[in-house]
Amino acid sequence: MKTSLSLERETWPIRGAFTISRGSKTAADVIVCRLQREEAVGWGECVPYPRYGESIESVIDQIEAMRALIEQGCTHDEIDAAMPAGAARNAIDCALWDLEAKHTGRHVHALVCSAPPRPIATAVTVSLADPEEMALATRALAGRPVIKVKLGGRGDADRMHAVRAAAPHARIILDANESWSEDDAHDLFLLAANLGIALIEQPFPAGEDDVLTRIPHPVPICADESVHTSADLDPLTGRYDCINIKLDKAGGLSEALRMRQRAHELGFSVMVGCMVGTSLSMAPAVLLAQEAEFVDLDGPLLLSRDRKHGLTYSSALVSPPSTAFWG
Numbered sequence: 001m002k003t004s005l006s007l008e009r010e011t012w013p014i015r016g017a018f019t020i021s022r023g024s025k026t027a028a029d030v031i032v033c034r035l036q037r038e039e040a041v042g043w044g045e046c047v048p049y050p051r052y053g054e055s056i057e058s059v060i061d062q063i064e065a066m067r068a069l070i071e072q073g074c075t076h077d078e079i080d081a082a083m084p085a086g087a088a089r090n091a092i093d094c095a096l097w098d099l100e101a102k103h104t105g106r107h108v109h110a111l112v113c114s115a116p117p118r119p120i121a122t123a124v125t126v127s128l129a130d131p132e133e134m135a136l137a138t139r140a141l142a143g144r145p146v147i148k149v150k151l152g153g154r155g156d157a158d159r160m161h162a163v164r165a166a167a168p169h170a171r172i173i174l175d176a177n178e179s180w181s182e183d184d185a186h187d188l189f190l191l192a193a194n195l196g197i198a199l200i201e202q203p204f205p206a207g208e209d210d211v212l213t214r215i216p217h218p219v220p221i222c223a224d225e226s227v228h229t230s231a232d233l234d235p236l237t238g239r240y241d242c243i244n245i246k247l248d249k250a251g252g253l254s255e256a257l258r259m260r261q262r263a264h265e266l267g268f269s270v271m272v273g274c275m276v277g278t279s280l281s282m283a284p285a286v287l288l289a290q291e292a293e294f295v296d297l298d299g300p301l302l303l304s305r306d307r308k309h310g311l312t313y314s315s316a317l318v319s320p321p322s323t324a325f326w327g
Helices: 056-065 067-071 076-082 087-104 108-112 131-140 156-166 182-194 209-213 253-265 279-291
Strands: 004-020 023-037 040-046 124-126 146-150 171-175 199-201 221-223 242-245 269-272
Touching: 004 056, 004 067, 023 056, 023 087, 023 279, 040 087, 040 279, 056 067, 056 087, 067 076, 076 087, 076 253, 087 108, 087 253, 108 253, 108 279, 124 131, 131 146, 131 156, 146 156, 156 171, 156 182, 242 253, 253 269, 253 279, 269 279
Parallel strands: 124 146, 146 171, 171 199, 199 221, 221 242, 242 269
Antiparallel strands: 004 023, 023 040
């Protein structure tokens, strides 16, 4: 059945700035993919990521290259076979899920969730800054059950002490974004254990995962930049304890579901994470996160504003999307 495709580039201001070890940004640039079949319209959002060689222009070009296939009424499997994992495939795949739900009346959650979806607790993020600024930001979130803290290498021991003192009872995830060295890791791992840190995300650059076979790590370690799709999982066993599934890395909800299943089969715990985007980026991820051990879907909370009728965030909880919004 014929399907029409339209694309739109959007910019959503960030409240203040979002800073990690690789830099800082003040806006989220996203691409919205809309698919229409008869009267039904499905949509999906992706966030191109320069770390993976993506730009707004390159992702639009990738989607446009699929226009003929999409407009012929392609399936998820056909898109997966025709495109590499990444933001472009994610936008198409999520728009297809939404289109199919609205065209057939079968809700996505009924197909992908083993139980009715429920509100789930999400981490909230503290951006990289000096220890005093990070302590101030953490103190404002101290009542939240899970806080994710961005680190950057030099000075991280001071940052760790500062944020733990500011939120003594919170479950804290440290995200180093590939900024640690093997020389420093032993002491930082021990400090994290002494501070009761729950998880450390991607301490070393992708491709240097074998460092984890040489250094004891008393705190569980989560792969992010080192894992994109199901094909990456087997080599990470014995190195990582957890994997971070992001739809923009995996190339859509379809592959993310396969990743979650395979990760659990291999004994990994699962985090469902996100880029900085609107509720449209998070909506399918909230369904995926119904069966995850860690949830980091606070992207809309970092923005100055979100989409109308988007996800509901209440205290530490994010609710599943209304089916009128997505799915």
